[in-house]
Amino acid sequence: MLAAESTVELFLTLSLVILGIFSFNLLLLTLARLLLPKRRMATAEPSDTDLPKVLVQLPLFNEGELVERILSAIMALDWPRDRLQIQVLDDSIDGSLALSRSAVAALSNAGVEIELLHRVDRTAFKAGALAAGLARSDAPFVAIFDADFIPPPDFLRRTVGALIAQPDWAYVQTRWAHLNREENLLTRIQARLLDSHFGVEQEARWRLGLPIPFNGTCGVWRRAAIEDAGGWEGDTLTEDLDLSLRARLRGWRAGFIKDLTVPGVLPVSTRAWRVQQFRWTKGFVQCFIKLLPQIWASPALPRWQKLMVSLQIGQPLAFLLGMSCIILGLPFIAGEMVAGETLSRIALVASTLGFLAPISFLTLAGTRGGARQTAQEVLGALVLTSGLLLSNARGGLEALLGYRTEFVRTPKARIQSGPRARGWSGGLMELGAGLGLLGFVLLEEPFAVIYLAIVISGLLGVGAMQILDERMPARVANTQP
Incomplete structure (x- = not known):
């Protein structure tokens, strides 16, 4: 039993460390965008x-x-x-x-x-x-x-x-x-x-x-x-x-x-967006597997760039790691396991970076519409992206396992018979996972709802929005300039 607990704690610690590195990389890019001067580009003007x-x-x-x-x-x-x-x-x-x-x-x-x-x-x-x-x-x-x-x-x-x-x-x-x-x-x-x-x-x-x-x-x-x-x-x-x-x-x-x-x-539509994000996530991880050895063997890049590129194409693995952290963290929420001092500190650092980095990254994109609309969009982006946890984690896992799927174009109109992830009824998986996680936390440790609020809200939101999409009439997106 002690060996199993040690193994769970080790894998949870490693997952949190990698997630913290991904968040730190995002924060570094945000700071670089904020602090570094603009770069000029030469342009020819031939006749x-x-x-x-x-x-x-x-x-x-x-x-x-x-x-x-x-x-x-x-x-x-x-x-x-x-x-x-x-x-x-x-x-x-x-x-x-x-x-x-x-x-x-x-x-x-x-x-x-x-x-x-x-x-x-x-x-x-x-x-x-x-x-x-x-x-x-x-x-x-x-x-x-x-x-x-x-x-x-x-x-x-x-x-x-x-x-x-x-x-x-x-x-x-x-x-x-x-x-x-x-x-x-x-x-x-x-x-x-x-x-x-x-x-x-x-x-x-x-x-x-x-x-x-x-x-x-x-x-x-x-x-x-x-x-x-x-x-x-x-x-x-x-x-x-x-x-x-x-x-x-x-x-x-x-x-x-x-x-x-x-x-x-x-x-x-939420379903079309989920299909798009699944494809992008899986494709990035496929490139990570395909190109990582070539990147580190190449003389064309200095080491620091090899590291930055590796983090870039490996970033979507954060969904798979995030889902792993939630599953591995359930025994700690239920009180069946007690986190050691090292795990507690790493969890605190990873969580802080996990909030600070994306909030800074999303806010720096601009404040059009004022502070209220910006806050709404940033919070909405955090919540809905968390709601893609199951779908994108599956995309990353399929890529790691070498499972091939076809290239699905992203429909821009709201449609009722468009591409659907195989075997996944629209929204039911996310909605069920969100309700299950919420019920578990409320029964075992209600205080943990605060820590998991964004993930739970995201799963419930993405699930409910997909179900609503199914019940709305088909229409074409507004595409007028």
Whole structure:
């Protein structure tokens, strides 16, 4: 019995230590963003006659209703038409493919260099579509946009100009904005989370000289870098992170343009958001397993950067570790085990960092709407992210076990028959776990409710919101600029 107690305490202590390290890393990035000076970026401004050819790739899957809008935005780009090649990479399996064909045919008849690529076999999913399109072009630069984003007219001038000025850069990543930020509380919370990622984390990495991960859309790649890094690969669910890190390990660098924003659409339903976060979490952990040995063996990165990159791609494991801490902590809540002095101190430090780091990180993203709205969004982000504990922990565990799942596009509209995590009834798992944890704590140690309030509230909130989503009528998200 004593051996079992020691084992539980050891694993709980190790889990809390790792969680504390993840939180400390987030706090360091927040401080770097706050204290380090802005970094300048050189940009070339070649004449129109010297501008290079650019391939614009638009990967779609069952999103035909967005194709006309994204093509209108592409046609409005300030770039010579004879230097612009457009590919609509539509692997749709619903009726939306006809909309893509119609839109592409209309532009083709008007003299635009555009083609539609439709694959019956979705091998490697988005990565496979991008690779298939790249093989049909010789353009030296490649811009990539998901269908729900609207690039501004000067997008190529600024991004390609930066790549021309820095020949050792593989790509330039720009910042996402949000067309439907104010649609509901969920979209405001998502916007806060993404603003923190781009405005704090990405900007901090840029100022520190750390590798800038590609976010899958709203960026321009140098074709030579894609090929040198081994091309697009579909063995992870985050092909964007995978390729960007492989390019860095080959010696390529990247740039981040914070003040060049590209507005897109946020998911309006909790279930769609959960599907998206599951994919991102699992994909990051897959990259962690795939690339960690290469990162530490590479001469392209100094050791401190290897450590920072390892923490970056391993960060989503915090969900799996967090769930482990809750399970391992149940005997202590019930009074069956008593925490030693070391565990108590580590738990205090990890908990302090676990609150201080994300609150600072989320708050630094901005205070638009005033202090009250900012506090609401920050608290909401903490609660709802905690509500993803079960789903994201499962994603991390599946990645560690090598279990493969398909790439599921995130639906932006509220739908009643969209992608659902296999075997997980919408919201019932989170709701049941939240109620079970609440009941256990109230029976065994009511004071512990304070410590677990955010997790319990998150599970109950995410569970209830998904159940409400099922009962609300299907509708399209507000996507007007």
